[in-house]
Amino acid sequence: xxxxxxxxxxxxxxxxxxxxxxxxxxxxxxxxxxxxxxxxxxxxxxxxxxxxxx
Numbered sequence: 440x441x442x443x444x445x446x447x448x449x450x451x452x453x454x455x456x457x458x459x460x461x462x463x464x465x466x467x468x469x470x471x472x473x474x475x476x477x478x479x480x481x482x483x484x485x486x487x488x489x490x491x492x493x
Contacts, residue, residue, distance in 0.1 A: 446492035453486055454478050 457478050465473040476483040487493045 442492050445490075446487055449487060449490050449492050450483065453481060453483060459483075 460477040462475040462477075463472050464475065467473055484493070
């Protein structure tokens with residue numbers, strides 16, 4: 440991935456030994472689960488998008 444390492448670094452800073460809440464709500468056309476992931480009520484995917492990581 441083009442921004443894989445940057446995304447990993449941002450994710451590590453956000454999560455840092457905190458609990459995650461994972462909401463499995465769908466399945467994509469390839470049979471993979473689609474999740475929303477929260478850490479201390481922070482929506483992880485949104486934070487990665489805002490920081491240009493995905």
